[in-house]
Amino acid sequence: MVTLIDTVSNKSGVEPAVDRVRHPEKAHKPDNPVLRKPSWIRVKAPGSPVYKETRGIVKENNLTTVCEEAGCPNMGECWSQRHASFMIMGEICTRACAFCNVSTGIPGKLDEKEPENTGRAVAQMGLKHVVITSVDRDDLTDGGAEHFAKVIHAIREASPETTIEVLTPDFLRKPGALETVVEAKPDVFNHNLETVPSNYLKVRPGARYFHSIRLLQRVKELDPTMFTKSGIMVGLGEERNEVLQLMDDLRVADVDFLTIGQYLQPTKKHHPVKSFVTPEEFKGYETIAYTKGFLLVSASPLTRSSHHAGEDFAKLKAARQTKLGH
Template identity: 80%
Template sequence: MVTVLDTVLNEPRLRHPEKAHRPDQEVLRKPEWIRVKAPVSRGYQETREIVKTNKLVTVCEEAGCPNIGECWEKKHATFMIMGEICTRACAFCNVATGIPTALDAEEPENVAKAVRQMGLTHVVITSVDRDDLADGGAQHFADVIHAIRRVTPETTIEILTPDFLRKEGALEIVVAARPDVFNHNLETVPSNYLTVRPGARYFHSIRLLQRVKELDPSIFTKSGIMVGLGEERNEVLQLMDDLRSAEVDFMTIGQYLQPTKKHHPVKSFVTPEEFKSYATVGKAKGFLLVASSPLTRSSHHAGDDFAKLRAAREEQLKRISASA
């Protein structure tokens, strides 16, 4: 596993140490269907102030999400815990890579306070990779979940976690905190891992999602990928089968957008029609829900999707009961 702890000891805040040596790539021109408006609304500014006041980090900002204007206008934000420096250097990601700072003991309460101030009925919590921590940050995830439950007990909680690679017992800590949705993204098809996600292991991620269901079948599981990274359609369909073999409930598929010329290039812009086709196939394969569009991201419309997930599970249980 490649981590910056091995390669960046003298550059604790270097933005992209392993991405920086990549030659500049010609950035493909975005088609009309991928364009979004700049964030300027009053709601956006209010959300920005809440995040800043509570000294929080959001993946919306750090990853340069194209939906930030839409989501923040509605006071929806995805909180990124455990700092803004990641211990890995995935070729697609715009989050800073380097040696992380110590965990903020006040962060769980600050996140819970922001959830209350924003009036969130559903919240998404993600994090950077923390390979430097003995448990990969599992206990910190649990602390954030518990803090939100204390402050706004009616809020449903979705987490988007790292893979906790080689962190024995870490997953069990997070699952025991009982989030409503456990999301872990595969990001891309296995043939791309060496160049796109070199610090991760495809089948470890599949097994992680499967293990969540074994530990607590009531938790919804979720995973997502980006397309446009050079994958073949049949690879995406096989990945769907792998996720279903792990009993994953919900899959998201979105267009990869190259953050800078130093990052992995966009190989193609997938058409809206092809995204619709993936959604149709995914539903046929047994997912309770598939969100597939050029601008789909892991936490985009997460609250609405959670309501759809619950409804889909209830309908599934009714069908099973009727056929028994």
């Protein structure tokens, strides 16, 4: 799932105390100093009237957003424009990735009303494009694939004109799960690699890099018309040549859209930031990615998978038309 993060409540530069209730699985880990953010990372704190209205719709429908759970630094901007990305299947993840601000533990039962509530919220907010993501649900036989499909169908019923982007887990060892989601026909299928393969044991230990690549490749085999997307964080200790190889791996899988953003450490118990990548370096990654054949690339310190997703979807469609010569 997407968790390129910053703590929204921590815009002053004062680092938060370790949240031992939220992250008990990380409480035993040694502290990692949280580096002061450079000027290009700073964002304004949320608080506009429309932001409060969006928050009200989310709470009224008993929904969870990845914006809140992952502490996205762009939340103030997005919610002030009535944009929100919904995180389904609860607030508890079955994995404990070292970068992630979502709580780990034993999840509860699925909320049978969640698909209907999500559809209603999308309609109330008048969203032209919506992103649906989730926690990992390794406890479920299908990893939550059928629930994803129900949410997609409910949104289509409540708001037929809304285009839908899913940001899914890897469905590791869940036969048939991917097929269930693809059959529901989201407009964009996103699955994030998060980081380069050499970091997986430390950063994303429950996942397998080449399984994730294969997942994205399989989407295209099932439906060649479906847009595919993946994202990574930088600043986790990766080497530049590893990022370039990752781009090649994604292109072999025929992935259309790549996002690259700066990793921001949520607490002292999480993986440390190894470097702050400059805007110029991000621009270099973007240029190279386009030369490798991606239809669309978003690379900047504050790039997040769901940020400007609606505008990016329009650009994605236009880029495909241009490529096809239409």
